[in-house]
Amino acid sequence: MEYNFRDIEQKWQAYWKNNNTYKTEIDPAKPKYYVLDMFPYPSGAGLHVGHPLGYIASDIFSRYKRLQGFNVLHPMGYDAYGLPAEQYAIQTGQHPAVTTKINIARYREQLEKIGFCYDWDREIRTCEPDYYHWTQWAFVQMFNHYFNTKLQKAQPISGLVKAFETVGTEGIQASCTEELNFTSTEWKAKSEKDQQEILLNYRIAYLADLKVNWCPALGTVLANDEVSEGLSVRGGHPVEQRVMRQWSLRVSAYAQRLLDGLSTIDWTESLTETQKNWIGRSEGAELRFDIKGQDFNFEVFTTRADTIYGVTFMVLAPESELVKQVTTPEQASEVEAYLDATKKRTERERLADRRVTGVFSGSYAINPVSGTEIPIWISDYVLAGYGTGAIMAVPAHDNRDYAFAKHFNLPIIPLIEGCDVSEESLDAKEGIMMNSGFLNGLTVKEAIAKAKEYIAEKQLGRVKVNFRLRDAIFSRQRYWGEPFPVYYKEGMPYMLDESKLPLELPEIDKFLPTEKGEPPLGRAKNWETQDHFPLELCTMPGFAGSSAYYLRYMDPKNDKALVSPEANQYWRNVDLYIGGTEHATGHLVYSRFWNKFLFDLGIICEDEPFKKLINQGMIQGRSNFVYRIKDTNTFVSLNLKDKYETTQLHVDVNIVSNDILDTEKFKNWLPDYANAEFILEDGKYICGWAVEKMSKSMYNVVNPDDIVEKYGADTLRLYEMFLGPLEQSKPWDTNGIDGVHRFLKRLWSLFYKDGNLLVSDETPTADELKILHKTIKKITFDIENFSYNTSVSAFMICVNELFTLKCSKRGILEPLSILLAPFAPHVAEELFYVLGNEGTVCDAIFPVCNEEYLKESAIKYPISFNGKVRFMLELPADMSKEDVEKAALANELTIKQLDGNSPKKVIVVPGKIVNIVL
RNA sequence: GCCCGGAUGGUGGAAUGGUAGACACGAAGGACUUAAAAUCCUUUGGCUUCACGGCUGUGCGGGUUCAAGUCCCGCUUCGGGUACCA
Structure with missing residues (x-):
């Protein structure tokens, strides 16, 4: 009997559906575990092979946790509101609700083919009234x-x-x-x-x-x-x-809590860094400046209070309300002109063109520490939305102020001993202060602290923390x-x-x-209340619906509350969240904010929504190229192209296999190529390739359905994991998929030969048990560490070894099928079933490694000289360190290496290695 | 500019400071077959040797160590994030 993945996968997907295998209910007798994927926006293009990467990873973990006795919540839904559906609606008149529904149906179909263990009864769609009821409520x-x-x-x-x-x-x-x-x-x-x-x-x-x-x-x-x-x-x-x-x-308002919370959760360092930067906490001082001849003052925020003696001008943001107050009649027309000019510039123009621009207001401020008069300027390099929208400029020690001072010929006062500010400013916070009155002789660090103290004491301002987060x-x-x-x-x-x-x-x-x-x-007609008050015309942004969706999964049908206290107290928060880094400063900030707000209200019991977060890498496209000889319809194979003048053209990766072009399919691909001719090498047309974004225009989009059709869902699942470390970005390259498929066929061959079941009840040998338990240990470790690529390797090694031993014993194959179930659930179900088990492998118990079986009686020691391994020496595993040293030194190959000299030192790492230093 | 993360065979990648290249692809050779597919077996970092073996090798230059892909210092380079945030 062949490994017929089509029948097997259909059979078990039907079984799971009919038996509600993945239905999840609150069960106080079991510990809970909540595994969540970032739910997709159902686009018209459907899923490509990049989407399931994270879903497969979370599915493996969900299944693993279930096998270990956890009550696992693993839901899926759709982030269904969004711009693309509306843009499409504008173009076609098709209602977004209709296209969204169609797209969701397509996604569902694609997802089901891959065999995920989602509890579909908990599916949510952000565009459904019974869902957005709670978005509005919040x-x-x-x-x-x-x-x-x-x-x-x-x-x-x-x-x-x-x-x-x-x-x-x-x-x-x-x-x-x-x-x-x-x-x-x-x-x-x-x-x-x-x-x-x-x-x-x-x-x-x-x-x-x-x-x-x-x-x-x-x-x-x-x-x-x-x-x-x-x-x-x-x-x-x-x-x-x-x-x-x-x-x-x-x-x-939640900036500090959002920052503090980061240290309580288990996210990747790069992600917590990104959020920290986005929140952007900076400690400094707010300092009050009086205006000469006027009876009002204004404040600036600075992190460098130590540079107060180097302030040679002030700058206001053009949008600042102070501009009007400080502009003198003489300068009014010039200021007016400048404000007009800046208003016309778009954000993009401002960013693209960093010319120094600005205008003098006519007023002077008084330095609160030194008492000197300093001119007040207006410039768009100061942002209205950060701090107070006004700054004190220290050109000697800030590159932006420096550029401004140079451009408008304003004085630059160096404050650090020995610094040279003739060409550029010294922005680093290091050195000894000078030209700075009471701060002279201090290091910058000391001066910052002392200046802040001084400001507070003399009531010139106050110590202040600012956040970048808006x-x-x-x-x-x-x-x-x-x-x-x-x-x-x-x-x-x-x-x-x-x-x-x-x-x-x-x-x-x-x-x-x-x-x-x-x-x-x-x-909209009658868009008003019963009392005829008009309703709001705007709608909420995309992140509204995605901010609390993880809570709704806990209790998706509840029409009295977002989530009942019972459901929330049982499921609490997400134990494992898997998704892309692109949400680092959007969804993952808003969700945390939303969650903290609901926590404050006592609606939910956890302050952070996602305990552990893993970012799966992006799957990039791997494009293939053909080379057309200029002005012909002849295509030349990769390694011969340099002999001709050619144009490189993208070719659909779906008609290329292992970089070899299917020339017949190519002729049928596009009408232009119907009469194409080929110059082959070794009878084949070899395509060039490159890693690019996966997109239609590059003809490198691979649909998971095609892979499932050709190899089966289990192969797709294993291959996506085998591709490389989960968190790393990598191109989708179908070249290696045969190896994974071969592995499943080989596993199958341990069970069946020529249609006969080979499985026996013989007692496994010590070698066979060692293979099994070595694999159990490795797989358990790898799953816990999300190292799924090496798990797949471990399975391959295990099956290769069992294959060599021709082992078809139930005592080995049954635990193996359970072990494999998280990764390749369909084939695991079938094998578990043919071994005579009732029900589903999902309810089995994950095998536990017995270290007894792993014990070796002998160890092959690498004997190295100055760190270079020269030969292997097999010694009893229980041999003492001293005896290993003796045995190694007594060996004739050692004596030969020593060549009459005595070793300076011998290092023995028991069970590992011997190093002899000459 | 600043902050993260990388760089290992033809390719994807493996390696708690302890035999670099596991596993897989590809390639080469062979078995089976009329043939192909499928399957199975062998070889496969480079240089060198008839062979045993030797030398060399993880982006570059130093260092620590009995021992470095791994730790430290200084670069090169490629990704990602972020940016007039005072």
């Missing part, structure tokens, strides 16, 4: 809470209102957009509208006028992580800065997203009552903005 909670900076947690906004009523802003410790000051009397005197406006300054979900990334091509604003180098991450369209009234989430802009002027549960009364936003949730996405006639330029929801 938003309402964020609106109703503020962040208490003293408690470092979210608190009901009602508490803040109470405080305003009794003491005003006195002693308020709340994260806010801007510092406000008013008394309780003032608060009470305000209109409802004004009070609401003030509360927006504190709410965790708030509406505010913000400088945002506006993408005209997509017709929407984007969050910081959705923009890279002035272009939208999706589509690569230019992005410009605009001030718009937008919903935002006060993620920045609030997340939460409005999108698009259709295909969650509607906000928001209506407007006198222009102020109010939340819908929870009983009105979910607020369902309405139908519209066209997926485009209205003639008035409103978002697409402006087209």
Whole structure:
């Protein structure tokens, strides 16, 4: 009987479905384990072979944990809202809900073919009302809470209102957009509208006028992580800065907790680093500068308080509100012109062209420490959104200030002994201070500390921590997203009552903005409350639905709550999360924020959502090339191409095998090539190759369905793991897949020969047991360490050795089939079944290594001289160190090597090696 | 610029400081076959030797060590992230 993977895989996939093998329920008798994949966006292109890499890895771990007796939660769903479906809808008129449904069906079909152990009863789709009900609900909670900076947690906004009523802003410790000051009397005197406006300054979900990334091509604003180098991450369209009234989430309030939490979770170092940089904590001082001849002052943030004596000018961001106040009448027209010019420049232009630009405001500030007068300039190299939007410039020790000073011919005062600032600034925090009054003679490090102390003591400012992390802009002027549960009364936003949730996405006639330029929801009929208050026209961004989806899997059908306390307390949080690094500063920040917020509310019991996180590498494409001789339809094989003048052309990798082109398929591939002729080498056409991004245009996309069709799901699973370390990026190269398939056939041949079952009940020999237990040990270790490529090797070695011994004994093959089940579940099920077992291999018990079987009676010692191995010497395993040394020295080959000399030293590592130093 | 991660045969890759190249692909040779496929066996880092063997070898240059792909220092180079963040 042949290894008929098609029948086997069909049979067991049907069995799993019919027997609910992967249905998961709360079971207090068992320890839980939650394994999660980053759920996919169901694109129209379907899955390519890169997608399953992480899914296979998590599937192996899920199955392994189950075999070890854990109650494993391993769900899958779809991140179903998003731009591509809507762009497609604009082009074709096809409703995004329809295309999304089709795409999901395709994904599901592809995923099922690979044999994952997902509990499909828990599937979620972010675009379904019973799911986004809870996205909207969470938003309402964020609106109703503020962040208490003293408690470092979210608190009901009602508490803040109470405080305003009794003491005003006195002693308020709340994260806010801007510092406000008013008394309780003032608060009470305000209109409802004004009070609401003030509360927006504190709410965790708030509406505010913000400088945002506006993408005209997509017709929407984007969050910081959705923009890279002035272009939208999706589509690569230019992005410009605009001030718009937008919903935002006060993620920045959680900056410190997001940072602290990183040390409590087991993520890769590179990922925690990326998040740390994104959060960007910097410790420094906020320093107050008076303005000459005026009765107001302003503050700057600096991490280099030690350089206060080197400040030769100040710079304000063009958007800073101070600009108006400091501009003198004489400079007004020049400043005006500059502001106009900068406004016209897009973010991209500013980044591409780093010319030094700026204008003098006409005013002078007073150095609070030295008392000197320093000019105040305006320049776009200072960002309005960071710190106070104003800086003190120290050209000698900051390269940006240096460039500015050189350009406008401003003084440069060096502050470090022996430094040369004639060509460039000295930015490093090292050296001994000079020209710095009370700081002279100190090291930079000491000076920073002393200066901060001084500033605090003299009340010139205060010690301050700044974060780079910004609030997340939460409005999108698009259709295909969650509607906000928001209506407007006198222009102020109010939340819908929870009983009105979910607020369902309405139908519209066209997926485009209205003639008035409103978002697409402006087209919806009766888009208002029962009392005729208008509803919000924006929808939520992509990360809204993905921020708490892992919680919903715990209790996906609950219509009373996001997750019940029982389900949450049992499943707690994700034990193992596998996905790509591209979410490092987006989803993985927002999810942690969202989780912490719900934790503050007592809805969930864990402060961090993902305990352990592994990033699978990207699967790159491996493109193949053919070489057409110029002006002909003749193609020349790779190693002969240099003899001709050729053009390199991409060829579909699916008609190439082991870099050999199927010339007949090539002729049928594209009409142009129907009459192609070939110059072959050794009767074959060899293609060139290169590693490129996997994309349609490179003709290097490989569909997992094709691999499953040709080799079976088990081969695909094993091969994807065999390709290399999980976390490493690697090209998809089908060249090695035959070896993995051969392995399965060889395994099969231990069970069957010529259609007869070979399995016997004979007692296994010591050698056979050693092979088995060596493999158990290795596989267990490798799974725990996610070293799946070496596991596959270990299986191959095991089967090769059993094959050599012609071992078909049940006592070996049965544990082996269980061991293999996480990796190749279909064939494992079948083999487990033919061995006479009932039910599924999923309910078996993972074999445990018995060290007794691994004991060796003899060890082959490599005998090395000065570290170079010269020969092997077999000695009893229990021989003492001294006896090993004696035996090694007494050996005639040693005597020959020594050549009459006596060794200087002999190193014996018992069980390992002998090194003789000459 | 800054922060991470790499660099090992023709290819993918393996190697708790202890025999570098496991396992696999590819290639070469052979068996079976009318033939092909499939399967099985042998060889396969480089140089050298009839052979035993020897020399050399993990991007480059140093160092630590009885022993270095592995640890340390200094480079080269390729990926990834991030950036007027004061």
